[in-house]
Structures are given as C-alpha cells and as structure tokens.
Amino acid sequence: MDTAREFLENITAGELADRVSQLRFAPHKPHAEPSFYEYSILRGVRVDSVRLDSTLYCSFTVPARLTDITGKLSAGAIASLVDEIGAAAIHKCGKPMGVSVDMSISYISDAKMNDELVITSRCLGQRGNYHGTGVLIRNRTTGEIVAQGRHSLFSLPATASKL
Numbered sequence: 001m002d003t004a005r006e007f008l009e010n011i012t013a014g015e016l017a018d019r020v021s022q023l024r025f026a027p028h029k030p031h032a033e034p035s036f037y038e039y040s041i042l043r044g045v046r047v048d049s050v051r052l053d054s055t056l057y058c059s060f061t062v063p064a065r066l067t068d069i070t071g072k073l074s075a076g077a078i079a080s081l082v083d084e085i086g087a088a089a090i091h092k093c094g095k096p097m098g099v100s101v102d103m104s105i106s107y108i109s110d111a112k113m114n115d116e117l118v119i120t121s122r123c124l125g126q127r128g129n130y131h132g133t134g135v136l137i138r139n140r141t142t143g144e145i146v147a148q149g150r151h152s153l154f155s156l157p158a159t160a161s162k163l
Contacts, residue, residue, distance in 0.1 A: 073111040
C-alpha cells in the first residue's frame with residue numbers, strides 16, 4: 001500500500017497522462033459479447049422461468065464482489081440488477097434493447113453475502129417506444145422484500161435508419 005501511495009505521490013500529471021494514453025483496450029462489441037459491467041453484475045443470475053406475459057423469474061446468490069464493506073448487497077448492485085433484469089423483460093417482450101430513461105428503487109431490507117434471492121421482472125406497459133418494467137427482489141429463505149424497482153426504457157423502432 002505504501003509503495004502505491006509513493007508512486008502516486010511522486011508521479012507528475014504529464015507522466016500519468018502519458019501512461020494512461022498508452023493503455024489499449026479492445027473495443028466492446030455490443031450485443032455480440034457482454035461488457036465487463038454486464039459480466040460482473042449478471043454472472044451468477046439464473047433464469048428459472050419465463051411466462052408468456054414476459055415475466056422473468058430469476059435466482060441469484062449474493063456474491064462477495066457485489067457486497068459493501070459491511071457484507072451486505074450494495075445499493076449500486078441492486079440498482080444494476082434492476083437495470084439489467086428490467087431491460088431483459090423488455091427484450092423478452094420482443095422489443096429491441098432500450099436505453100434506460102428512469103429508475104426508481106425502494107430499498108426495503110438487507111441481503112447478505114450468500115443469501116439466495118428471487119428476482120421477478122415484468123413488463124408493466126408501453127406507450128409508443130417508451131416501456132416500463134417492475135422488478136421485485138426477494139430473499140428466498142425469509143420471504144422479505146429486499147428491493148422493489150420501476151424501470152423505464154426508450155427503444156428505437158426495429159427499422160433500418162435512413163441516415
């Protein structure tokens with residue numbers, strides 16, 4: 001830790017900019033492979049069933065990588081699950097993948113590392129290209145609701161662009 005601190009204290013802004021400019025990352029191929037973000041959040045989520053009304057039922061065991069310093073599932077991880085699994089419900093409705101417009105999340109109780117969660121996501125409705133989903137995260141053992149979210153997405157029609 002001290003070595004890292006010394007390195008950061010002794011490096012100039014110009015040296016840091018030079019080093020950062022030398023970093024190379026392969027570009028992400030959307031819809032062809034998961035991004036690092038999607039892989040980190042969704043790794044471990046199992047889809048248990050999908051109903052005809054496009055309701056997704058998923059299971060998830062809370063991993064250490066998504067917990068905060070107190071060992072509880074972090075609020076950011078919950079928001080990411082609402083975002084990703086809400087979008088999956090829209091995709092299951094046969095709509096193109098959308099862009100998140102709005103999310104509202106009620107954090108109701110805690111989930112700890114290794115807790116088994118049940119995540120239910122369903123399409124709430126659509127007006128034009130604007131879609132709404134509801135996501136409920138519940139502790140499988142206790143039955144307590146961990147979080148409840150509403151997620152709105154906007155999707156472009158699945159037609160070719162005229163640009």
